[in-house]
Amino acid sequence: MTIWTDLADASFKLHYVYADGIRTRVLEAGEGDPLLLLHGTGGHIEAYARNIKNLREHFRVICIDMVGHGYTDKPDRPYGIDFYSDHLLGVIRALGLRQVYLSGESLGGWVAGWFAAEHPEYVKAMVLNTPGNVNNKPEVMARLKESTVKAVVEASYENVKTRLEWLMYDKSQVTEELIEMRYKIYTQPSYQKAVYNIVYLQDIEARKLYSWNPSWCGKIKAPTLLVWTDHDPTSTVEEAQPIKDMIPGSELTVIEGAGHWPQWEKPEVFERILIDFFKKH
Template sequence: MEKNFKLFYTEEGRGTPLVLLHGNGEDSSYFSAQMEYLKNDYRVIAVDTRGHGRSPRGTAPFTLRQFAEDLKELLDQMELRRILLLGFSDGANIAMLFALSHPEYVEKLILDGGNTRPSGVKLRYQIPIVLGWCAALAAARFDQKAVKKKELLGLMVKEPHIRPEDFAGFSVPTLVMAGTKDMIRDSHTRKLQRSIPGSRLCVMDGTHFIAAERPEEFNRHVHEFLEEGS
């Protein structure tokens, strides 16, 4: 545990805790439309992951697994043991890693635009990411700004590595979401959904950023899933 390290988060509403995890290079403000809508029924907690937004970089490794452990530490600090968890893009990947390692914390899971390995990203998106990472890698020796860019892009170049068999026996109710024009391969999204026992798939018209592009429809799907069985 890092001394004095604490993630920044914003929260609104009351009720069952609903934790939101943003994507690579973003911050919790990505979910402004979701917070405004869902705060009427839930205690919505939008987190800035390590080195993003107002959360410090700290000294621990800059990896998705570390981010998942950061989340556990935050929940323990807040004395939260059962949450609803929604992650977008890298946030979905963090959510997967967290739920696989600590399923007892998660009541329901929503994965929006997640991928289980780097090759799940379409080549026309992944190639520029890899080239940008290589350039940042070279520049990081003399440019401090390039160090941060190298770390951020490195997350997408080198991670995640989640196997379909990792979900064997996984029992957390899960909704897998994506856009029709997502940067994640459709075949990859569908394979992910099939790998998670009892999960369902929701594909909306739009790009990788369906939560921002079509918030009303996105929020409705999320709300319906969260309310099922309650």
């Protein structure tokens, strides 16, 4: 299967909006309540290509390239969680949305959680998919920073492939098309500079400013589901419990046979979890 095959018979719109002056790439499909999907570090809209067709039957699906990522503008400044959150707010306002269902993967999950705490009036319910920074393991941070910078600054087929394979439990899920797409994104001159702002959060002093903490997690009012996997390279299922304890009334489910991208490796399972949880709320 290819990304185009997954989208070929789905009606969708790929366009740009200005979110507080930041030109932002947006893909929309379907009708109904808006469901906003956020990718992870170094990611882009296509991280959800396998999910759009089915999710659009239930929601107005909205995927974005977050600030500094994909084909969205890349301001020259460190990208902290507050900056990503501000950009998300700008996108929501630019699209004229009042409330959204929100789901983020890895960095996107971290941003979604922060956003829901700071702007609870915008979030109906939320699914945090293998969210980022559940711990501050130096070895995980160092590997993510090194592999991300190398994939961009020393962009090659093999380096991009290695970065993508790190996300997957089943390495065969890394398709030639996905590698080529990410290679083209990473070789943009603007991305060569932006990558150092993207990996800002892989430094411990920067992370301390945004670490999961009851002081802000306790402000989350939206019903929240944590989605973990049994082969996530960044954290174990056991490490989900502290986050669950911090977010009032949150729930936890585990997808088996997947790594850091369950939405890609186990799309049907992931989609059913989102549909069931959001329809419940």
